[in-house]
Amino acid sequence: MSAARRPDADLKVRGAAQFGTDLAAPGMLWGALVLAPVALGRIRSLDLSAARALPGAVAIGPDDLPRLLGSARGDPERPLFAAPEVVYRAQPIAAVAAPTLAEARAAAVAVRCAIDEAPAVTDLEAVFPEWPAGGAETSPQVAAHVLARHGDVGVALSQAETVVRETYRTAGVHQVALEPHACLAEVDGDRWSVRTSTQSPFGVREDVASLLGLPEASVRVDGTWVGGGFGGKGASLLEPYALLLARAAGAPVRLALTYREEFLLGRSTLPLVARLETGVTDGRIVGRRVRLLLDVGTSLPGRDFATGYSIGFLLGPYRTDTFEVEGYAVRTNKPPFGPHRAPIAPQCAFVVESHLEEVARAVGADPEEFRAAHLWREGDTTPLGQTVGPFGLADALRAAREVAKAWRREAGGPGRGVGIGLGFWSTSTGAGGEARLRVTPTELVVEQGEREIGSGSVLVGLAAVLARRTGVPSERVRIDYRDTDRAPFDSGVYGSRTVGALGRAVDEAAVAALAELGRRLAADTPVRLGVDGGELVAVAGAAHRSVRGLLTAPELAAGGLVTAGRHTGPERSIDAGRVVAGSFYPYQDFTAVAHVAEVAVDTATGAVRTIRYAAFHDVGTVLTPGAARAQVEGGVAMGLGTALTEEAVWSADGRLVNPGLVDYRIPTITEVPPVEVTFLEGHAGAGPFGAKGLGEPPIIPVPAAIAAAVRAACGAHLTELPLSPERVARAVKSAPPSEPDDAARSR
Amino acid sequence: MSGGSERLTVNGQPVPLAEVPDDERLLDTLRWRLGLRGTKEGCRAGACGSCTVLVDGASRLSCLTLTHELAGGSVTTIEGAGGDPIARQVQEAFQEAGALQCGYCTPGFVLAIAGALRELGPASSTPELLGGLGGNLCRCTGYAAIVRAAEQARAGLR
Numbered sequence: 001m002s003a004a005r006r007p008d009a010d011l012k013v014r015g016a017a018q019f020g021t022d023l024a025a026p027g028m029l030w031g032a033l034v035l036a037p038v039a040l041g042r043i044r045s046l047d048l049s050a051a052r053a054l055p056g057a058v059a060i061g062p063d064d065l066p067r068l069l070g071s072a073r074g075d076p077e078r079p080l081f082a083a084p085e086v087v088y089r090a091q092p093i094a095a096v097a098a099p100t101l102a103e104a105r106a107a108a109v110a111v112r113c114a115i116d117e118a119p120a121v122t123d124l125e126a127v128f129p130e131w132p133a134g135g136a137e138t139s140p141q142v143a144a145h146v147l148a149r150h151g152d153v154g155v156a157l158s159q160a161e162t163v164v165r166e167t168y169r170t171a172g173v174h175q176v177a178l179e180p181h182a183c184l185a186e187v188d189g190d191r192w193s194v195r196t197s198t199q200s201p202f203g204v205r206e207d208v209a210s211l212l213g214l215p216e217a218s219v220r221v222d223g224t225w226v227g228g229g230f231g232g233k234g235a236s237l238l239e240p241y242a243l244l245l246a247r248a249a250g251a252p253v254r255l256a257l258t259y260r261e262e263f264l265l266g267r268s269t270l271p272l273v274a275r276l277e278t279g280v281t282d283g284r285i286v287g288r289r290v291r292l293l294l295d296v297g298t299s300l301p302g303r304d305f306a307t308g309y310s311i312g313f314l315l316g317p318y319r320t321d322t323f324e325v326e327g328y329a330v331r332t333n334k335p336p337f338g339p340h341r342a343p344i345a346p347q348c349a350f351v352v353e354s355h356l357e358e359v360a361r362a363v364g365a366d367p368e369e370f371r372a373a374h375l376w377r378e379g380d381t382t383p384l385g386q387t388v389g390p391f392g393l394a395d396a397l398r399a400a401r402e403v404a405k406a407w408r409r410e411a412g413g414p415g416r417g418v419g420i421g422l423g424f425w426s427t428s429t430g431a432g433g434e435a436r437l438r439v440t441p442t443e444l445v446v447e448q449g450e451r452e453i454g455s456g457s458v459l460v461g462l463a464a465v466l467a468r469r470t471g472v473p474s475e476r477v478r479i480d481y482r483d484t485d486r487a488p489f490d491s492g493v494y495g496s497r498t499v500g501a502l503g504r505a506v507d508e509a510a511v512a513a514l515a516e517l518g519r520r521l522a523a524d525t526p527v528r529l530g531v532d533g534g535e536l537v538a539v540a541g542a543a544h545r546s547v548r549g550l551l552t553a554p555e556l557a558a559g560g561l562v563t564a565g566r567h568t569g570p571e572r573s574i575d576a577g578r579v580v581a582g583s584f585y586p587y588q589d590f591t592a593v594a595h596v597a598e599v600a601v602d603t604a605t606g607a608v609r610t611i612r613y614a615a616f617h618d619v620g621t622v623l624t625p626g627a628a629r630a631q632v633e634g635g636v637a638m639g640l641g642t643a644l645t646e647e648a649v650w651s652a653d654g655r656l657v658n659p660g661l662v663d664y665r666i667p668t669i670t671e672v673p674p675v676e677v678t679f680l681e682g683h684a685g686a687g688p689f690g691a692k693g694l695g696e697p698p699i700i701p702v703p704a705a706i707a708a709a710v711r712a713a714c715g716a717h718l719t720e721l722p723l724s725p726e727r728v729a730r731a732v733k734s735a736p737p738s739e740p741d742d743a744a745r746s747r
Numbered sequence: 748m749s750g751g752s753e754r755l756t757v758n759g760q761p762v763p764l765a766e767v768p769d770d771e772r773l774l775d776t777l778r779w780r781l782g783l784r785g786t787k788e789g790c791r792a793g794a795c796g797s798c799t800v801l802v803d804g805a806s807r808l809s810c811l812t813l814t815h816e817l818a819g820g821s822v823t824t825i826e827g828a829g830g831d832p833i834a835r836q837v838q839e840a841f842q843e844a845g846a847l848q849c850g851y852c853t854p855g856f857v858l859a860i861a862g863a864l865r866e867l868g869p870a871s872s873t874p875e876l877l878g879g880l881g882g883n884l885c886r887c888t889g890y891a892a893i894v895r896a897a898e899q900a901r902a903g904l905r
Contacts, residue, residue, distance in 0.1 A: 004845025005842055008850065010848060012850030013828075013841045013847065013853055014825060015787075015854040016826075021787070022784040176884075177849070177886060178787070178789050178797055178852050179789070179883075180853045225849075225850065227787070228851060232884070259792065454850065454887045612812050630848060630892060633889035634889040637890060638770040660792060661792070662794050667889075668890075669880045670880075672890050674891060
């Protein structure tokens, strides 16, 4: 069997995997949302009577919530329906359901709503034409303010030999999971049940309970196969509406977004503006000031995690004598900000890497030498005062430079260029969680709520952890997906955390099971498991017995020996003394990435073609070679979209101009070159057997590597993402006439 | 409704079209009338390829096809792919090459590649083969493993 073959492959190639969009139930109604047609306004009247008059249709709006929820009251800060204020276009104002989809759409159209429109704010920089100065109190548009510093950066910059100041801008990007959000809800008495395509069943349960004002125990969430997540399916979106419709209709309700609605309503990553100042004396970075404006749409104050976490990526993995970092999360009339695979880290890496190249050029240094000289090493202290753990970035950069050197020697012709991008990341621990393992006479069963979302982290990753720990072949590991009533709590499949965090809990449960079996075997050496004649056997030294023989009669009757494992939140910390305002977060481990890209730039049209690509990843320990390679190949492709084509365009009145796959372009099969993937092991992470998460790192350095390659190819220094043909062509025109390139660097 | 005696063949089974509205898309007929939900609904606008099926052996977007257009024709969906020798070869190659992650684009890709291989033959070059697949999007794999699977399936036809 090939290493690449996955346990879910047979099901998926036959089209037999049931996704959220495939859900159906006898007697179900089809739901639809009525979306606000303006980005800011006040609802004068909402009339559902024409919709309700249609045969078999139900329609609900804000006035129906007391009737549907009884004494329960939802979260007043997060109203489900715009009432009376509309704050973003496509905000739900009512919901309908009917016996067919066509009838549901007709009912949605029949809803009458009069809105007094007001001028919306959609441009981040229009909110603060001058840099905000008042912290969280500056204006109600500020959702979060973070500020940290170490040393006196003002003095350092004023005394530096050279100071480079730049401003960068990046576009909003959408996850583009091919499966739109979809769920099926049923309400029976005080039991609110929903089947849904989600990265986090327990997250949805918590969210639904909070939004509807219900106890968590009355909400049951069951997952389906997930047609792509990438961060977009981590929290609830449709579930509360589907449940309310099911309650109103007294029937199951299926609610799914059209792909256009997916763009309009899905929580995606929004634009940012970054300003950087870097001071250098004698080739050494003496001070850095980094400032971020992050568009968070209508995210609520205090609910923004991205600013304080992701802003660290604007500093990059580089030493500096002094620093100051300040970020503002800015509210605009767009849907709330949502995570998109390594939220804003690819954008931040593009900013930092491009800026440091500019700084190096300004002081006459080789850009790669300059970065290498300032890299964090294990044992260094990060600007936020955390000690750097095992970290393979210097190794990754060294390997990347070898490849880049070879490609530069070969690279022929005008318009060709090779560039390197670096990045770092950390395995997220999330809110912690538990694992439950069942040892049966023939297999190991993990009982959990999260489904496999595609990366393989659940089906392949957790099985590999168990196989390595116990000795059973991974084919003898099964994941028993359960609803939230019957699964142990875990916070979800996101943040590169499945193997690195949930895997630790699974590993702990395995260690407990081995210890118990060893005790029963009266073994004085560690127990390993194996397979003999279709049965699991426990082996310790000379002792050898079937697992069946070691289980008690009650255990056999109940289906096996059950053990549990736990994992907790972050175990690291930053230096709180460096934090002036807001929340910053420590890294659980330090994951390093270096990518090399070769591009061809058509200097007339500005079109960029990626010719070849190499990726070097420090992952601690590779547990699943096939799935690991696949993660890198997929992450690079997604990063090429962020780098070159993907851009959500908003009009001044808050309309998303390109809510479709024709105008929002993701890479196609002819636009992604083969990726040479190399893993660097030995810099152990906090996961089982030293593993580090790999879901997000592969996307992080892609825009940086492509931008560096474009600059090498044609001298164009771009400060905006994506590197669209228009921007590249414009930058080529304004680039200095000399070719600032490879000849100098390949010596 | 048109043509009371019109019918379609889906995975070898006759499907009368008398009750199918004139404006119904093949995608909806397959998924919701026949319960063949292995055909995936993505963009419904011809831009993602998730809903690709074979019509008389050639790949076709079921979201842009009215069911009645195909009266008399023969449709193969992913549920019937095992009965099509080329599609079956592609299914096997997808498993062997690990050419899927979330699996949502997989049914469409399997049938699009099967259609391309039938049209272009085992002597086709990889660029020729990929040239016809630009309308099938995958967000997970970066396409690398899909290209490997397409090449393996092509080799299997020789």
